[in-house]
Amino acid sequence: MLKVSGLQTAYGRSQVLFDVELTIGEGEVVTLLGRNGMGKTTTVKSIMGLLKPLAGEILFCGQNVRGATPESVARRGVGLVPEGRQVFPTLTVRENLVATAANRLGRSDAWTLERVYELFPRLSERVDQSAATLSGGEQQMLVLGRALMTNPKLLILDEATEGLAPVIRREIWGCIEALKGEGQSILLIDKNLSVLKRLADRHYIVEKGRTVWSGDSAALDRDSELVHGYIGL
Numbered sequence: 001m002l003k004v005s006g007l008q009t010a011y012g013r014s015q016v017l018f019d020v021e022l023t024i025g026e027g028e029v030v031t032l033l034g035r036n037g038m039g040k041t042t043t044v045k046s047i048m049g050l051l052k053p054l055a056g057e058i059l060f061c062g063q064n065v066r067g068a069t070p071e072s073v074a075r076r077g078v079g080l081v082p083e084g085r086q087v088f089p090t091l092t093v094r095e096n097l098v099a100t101a102a103n104r105l106g107r108s109d110a111w112t113l114e115r116v117y118e119l120f121p122r123l124s125e126r127v128d129q130s131a132a133t134l135s136g137g138e139q140q141m142l143v144l145g146r147a148l149m150t151n152p153k154l155l156i157l158d159e160a161t162e163g164l165a166p167v168i169r170r171e172i173w174g175c176i177e178a179l180k181g182e183g184q185s186i187l188l189i190d191k192n193l194s195v196l197k198r199l200a201d202r203h204y205i206v207e208k209g210r211t212v213w214s215g216d217s218a219a220l221d222r223d224s225e226l227v228h229g230y231i232g233l
């Protein structure tokens with residue numbers, strides 16, 4: 001579904017990615033791990049077309065999307081839950097969910113408001129409340145629901161549980177697990193290694209803008225010393 005290879009990206013003159021590679025197959029849950037500032041968000045922004053890479057290949061469903069606009073990447077079926085709970089603050093819960101909703105790929109089991117409310121009952125109790133007045137956890141659920149309403153082939157979650165109370169985190173992890181059960185392909189960035197090991201099929205570690213390790217959860221355990229050196233957890 002997604003194949004990134006030799007990815008290089010810079011902010012102005014400051015190059016941050018030097019050689020990132022990762023692959024996500026249909027229905028797979030894959031993580032991108034690494035310490036703060038190693039290039040995970042920059043990789044996501046490069047995939048989404050929010051940054052223009054200097055070099056490398058980003059193949060999504062067999063087509064090169066490197067250099068494509070964010071709109072075009074979204075239209076092809078990549079949904080992003082960005083860092084930092086980016087709701088549309090002046091819109092209500094319902095308006096947030098429908099604002100970018102689409103079923104461009106014509107899925108027969110498309111996401112609907114009802115299905116999102118079923119997944120996140122807290123949102124169903126607040127449909128006419130403005131997003132700015134939601135708690136942090138509710139805002140994050142809203143952003144996740146909004147991404148699902150675009151019916152993405154690939155869902156990318158960048159630190160979706162950061163800064164949330166444990167009970168809300170568990171709720172969000174439960175939803176991600178349910179999505180995995182439905183065959184949703186997901187790229188996860190998070191610091192909660194024990195949950196990621198249980199949930200994900202494979203993992204990639206980035207260190208100073210390069211993919212330096214990849215493997216499944218069993219390999220992550222086997223190489224735990226090396227892995228902990230890289231991700232510092």
Ligand SMILES: Nc1ncnc2c1ncn2[C@@H]1O[C@H](COP(=O)(O)OP(=O)(O)OP(=O)(O)O)[C@@H](O)[C@H]1O
Pocket residue numbers: 011014016034035036037038039040041042043
């Ligand atoms: N807009 C920017 N301009 C210049 N440098 C940037 C910019 N955004 C990020 N960087 C730098 O790029 C590097 C990689 O940052 P990035 O946000 O991709 O890291 P990350 O692995 O996602 O870390 P975190 O877990 O802290 O979000 C860091 O050194 C960061 O300071």
